[in-house]
Structures are given as structure tokens and as C-alpha cells.
Amino acid sequence: MSTVLPVGKLPLEIMRRLLDFPILDPRVRLGPGIGLDAAVIDMGDRYLVVKADPITFATDAIGWYAVQVNANDLATTGALPRWMMAILLLPEGRTDLNLVDRIFQQLRSACEALGVTLIGGHSEVTYGLDRPIVAGFMLGEVARDRLITPRAARPGDLVILSKPIAIEGISVIAREKRAELLPIFGAAFLDRCADFLYDPGISVLEDAQIALGAGRVHAMHDPTEGGLITGLWELAEATGLGIRINGEAVAIYPEAVALCQHYGLDPWGLLASGSLLIVAPPEDALAIRDALIARGRAAAIIGELQSAEEGAWIERAGQREPLHPFPRDELARLFE
Secondary structure, three states: OOOOOOOOOOOHHHHHHHOOOOOOOOOEEEOOOOOOOOEEEEOOOEEEEEEEEEEOOOOOOHHHHHHHHHHHHHHOOOOEEEEEEEEEEEEOOOOOHHHHHHHHHHHHHHHHHHOOEEEEEEEEEEOOOOOOEEEEEEEEEEEHHHOOOHHHOOOOOEEEEEOOEOHHHHHHHHHHOHHHHHHHHOHHHHHHHHHHHOOOOOOOHHHHHHHHHHOOOOEEEOOOOOHHHHHHHHHHHHHOOEEEEEHHHOOEOHHHHHHHHHHOOOHHHOOOEOEEEEEEOHHHHHHHHHHHHHOOOOOEEEEEEEOHHHOEEEEEOOEEEEOOOOOOOHHHHHHO
16 A cells, blocks of 8 residues: 655655656756755846745735745845745635635735735635645746855855744744643733744845845755754755754744643754754854844854765754754644
């Protein structure tokens, strides 16, 4: 019998096989791959950067989420997001005009806030769904001399983390589990956690622009599903290098610690949108970190890239251990 796959991203060994095909168009500067956040197409005078990403967990702010997560991945290439299309799949028997209006208003307001034009898409009430799903498709552009890809990373480059973890996971748990958490944590705590969507916010577009303005950036990565650990592993895969991480340098929001302890989750494997991994040469890394801090981001240098032969590992509490991705996001385990 065929193996039934769990909730979450497809296993990495399957993705490697599925993505092992030739790219026939020579204009594709960056195609699909593990740890690559967006595709890049050479349009002559500039690069077109393209990303597609769905939102399947959050329901009450799903339109806002869809815009942010797609823009985040474009930002890791140095691109500015310009245009978006959205596919809305709405649950049969549960969709009314209030739901439709709310999602469209979220899409419009989030796009306007980022200077993105909503140019189309598709919407329908879909058989078999028990919640809305929004699949976003976003395009941006970047000057030829401003493109950032993991290919520029080198051994000895430092890894900077902008903002503690896990912003997105905190917000989703507080929103989706509010009723059962209310007697334990109270309304004020849960309101604050739910508001993490906006403050500190899951967008990293400005973080990326701050970093690019403060020094040379060799690579960026947006850790999302599978949390920071998976994001770090994906970064190493995308660069083709090894990585060593000082776990003590990674800040975790106390709200994340509290909610994860309650549910027996690991915050290192929890949805991490809102934080940004930035790779920079040592002579620029301090200036980038300080620029982020000056703009209100709690940034820190958390590790260093090394040769592939040296492998990927993390040191926590005096113990050195291999750095492996989570098989699925901790949020998927919670909601399963």
C-alpha cells in the first residue's frame, strides 16, 4: 500500500525527486530548489521575481497573511513586490457575503500597505473544504545589480537573525485556540499574542531593505514552516555550504515559550514568519545588525557558514548536535 503523507510540506526526499528536472528556458536565473524562496526570470533590463504560497492555517486574517508571506519571499531576493493574484477557495455551506467581503478587504488593505497592486485571480465555493484557503501568487522586480541569491554566500559569512521567534506561530495559536486558552492565559495575554500578526508583524520586507541599505548581503532566507531550525537547514542547503549556529544567541519571545510549554511544542520548529535570516560577510555583519536594532528590530548574529564538509550543527546548553529540519511544523502537529 502507498504511504499516506502527514499534514504539512511534502517530505524533503520527495521534493528532491520532484524538483529534479531540467530548466529549459535560459532566462530562468533561479528555478525551484530546497531553501529557495522565489524564482527569478531575466527580463533584460531587470529581473522579474515570482512567488506562490498558500495560507491554510489562519482563518480570521487569512487575506492579510497571504499578502505578507508572499511578499516576504520576494524580499529575500532584494526585490520589491509589485503585483499579486489570489485564488480564494471557500468552504461549502459556510461561506456568506460577510466572509467574502472580509477576505477581499484584507487582501486590498495589505496590498495597499506594501505598495502592491492586486491584479486578479479566482474565487469559488469549493466542495469538501471546512475552512477558507487563499493561494497567493506575487510578482516583483529588482535591478540586475541588486539581485540577492544564495549562490553568493561564502564560508565565513555570518548569519544574522532579525527579530526573535516565533511570531507567526504565536499569533496563529492565540487566534485558533483562543476559546480553550482563555481560562488559562486570560484575554489580555491572548489579545497581545494574536496582535503579533501586526506588531511586531510577520512582514520582513522592511527588515530586508534595512539590511541591504546597511552593508553587503550575500543571501537571505525567510524561515516559515518547520520553524527556525528548518529555515537554517534550508539556508545551508540553498547555499551548498555547512552552517554552525550558537543556540544561545537566538531570542525566543516569552509568549512563544509559554504557549509552547502549554502544548508541549518546540518553539524552534514553530511557524517563524516575521523573522529574517541574513547572510553577510564579517566586515558588514555588525553594521547590518546595528542598523536593524536602530530601527527597532532585536537582531543578533547567531552563527556562521562553513564548508560543506564541516556539516550543519547547532550548539545549545554546551551540547553540539547535528542540525536537522523538523519533519513537519509544530503547528501541524498541534492541529492534527
